[in-house]
Amino acid sequence: MLDMARQTTIKNAETRQGLRVLHVCESLPGGPASYLNEIIPYQRAIYGAGNIAVVVPEGQKQALTEIGGLPAYTYAREGRSPRDLTRLFITLRNACRDFQPNLVHLHGTFAGLVGRLLKVTGGTRAPILYCAHGWAVDPDRPSRARVFFGCIEYMLSYVTTRIINISPHEEVFLRRWGIGGRRCTLIVSGIADLAEPPALVEPSEVAGGPLQLLFIGRTDPQKGFDLLSAEFDRAPDVDFQLRVAGSSVVSRSHGTPGQDDPRVSFLGWVDRDSLPALLDASDALIMPSRWEGLPLAALEALRSGKALITSHRGPFPFLVKDGLNGVMMNIDEPGFFARAMRGIDRPALRRMGRQARADFEAKYRSERMNKELAALYDEVVGAGVMGTRPA
Secondary structure: OOOHHHHHHHHHHOOEEOOOEEEEEOOOOOHHHHHHHHHHHHHHHHHOHHHEEEEEEHHHHHHOOOOOOOOEEEEOOOOOOHHHHHHHHHHHHHHHHHHOOOEEEEEOHHHHHHHHHHHHOOOOOOOEEEEOOOOOOOOOOOOOOHHHHHHHHHHHHHHOOEEEEOOHHHHHHHHHOOOOHHHEEEOOOOEOOOOOOOOOOOHHHOOOOOEEEEEEOOOOHHHOHHHHHHHHHHOOOOOEEEEEEOOOOOOHHHOOOOOOOOOEEEOOOOOHHHHHHHHHOOOEEEEOOOOOOOOHHHHHHHHOOOEEEEEOOOOHHHHOOEOOOEEEEOOOOOOHHHHHHOOOOHHHHHHHHHHHHHHHHHHOEHHHHHHHHHHHHHHHHOHHHOEEOOO
16 A cells, blocks of 8 residues: 555656656566556656656667557667677767756666766666566576676666565565565556456357467567476377467577477567457466566456466466466476366356456556656655646
């Protein structure tokens, strides 16, 4: 529950007009683009369209469907080489000089690094907010350089006005690195509701046939698709079909596992507007991730009234009530898919889907997230730089 002062700040933040916010993202595909597409329309409405700007890679800006008419500063991105990060640094410095933001909101690890280095070198005096959207120091994430990244994040936290955590999972491990307390604010991600609430079919009315499972996102190691595809031969009694909406982003040279399995069909990347229809035609969303921040695809499944079948890592213990709104898999133990699906049929998944929809309505609407972000903006910048929204 928010305390009374925070609730008052949220209410007041809705009347502010004139705050200039610069959003910075080094890699858009997936969660960061979805997140920005949720918050930009709200911020345009309360701060004015000309007061929101973005710094993004030129080749990825089409992922932002809500930037029409907004100032956009782009750069050529080929990867994450020192040359690419230098281009981002220069573009961000120029954007700060031209746009004169009152607040810089950094999205992702590398934008967080570059943006805070700009702060250190005097390239901006604006307050800095940083949302990692998945931390390099996450203990679930394999990394030989975790101590190095932890030290860097610890030092950079001192030039960060506020760190935004998108799930309780992040707060737990950040405390171990001495990054916590008043420097961190928990604002759980949310998404806008569907134009029409999903029609939740009675479990007793569903037909038989193979379970229709859906995987959304990158088929890279983070998302655990390789782990899942290796489990299919260990689950001969599970009658299913799997559709994969996405492809590899960072592991293209290794190919995509599961390509030869007749039960798996690959759709490639689909636009976000197509996801509700894909979810509607599915019985559950499956997410065998090794590590996550708070994947918006999971919230989209809850919104559509679909059960979640997830790994036991990251934020999923906070999202999934095993057997109530979904099923959890222990991906550390071979045979996890068959064990998790034992006794699970379509009526059971439909019952879980009803609870999933109830959870979305109670916890994961974008209205709550956007109001909390606006309250945080108001808090860290102060009302003095902003006028009052006209009646």
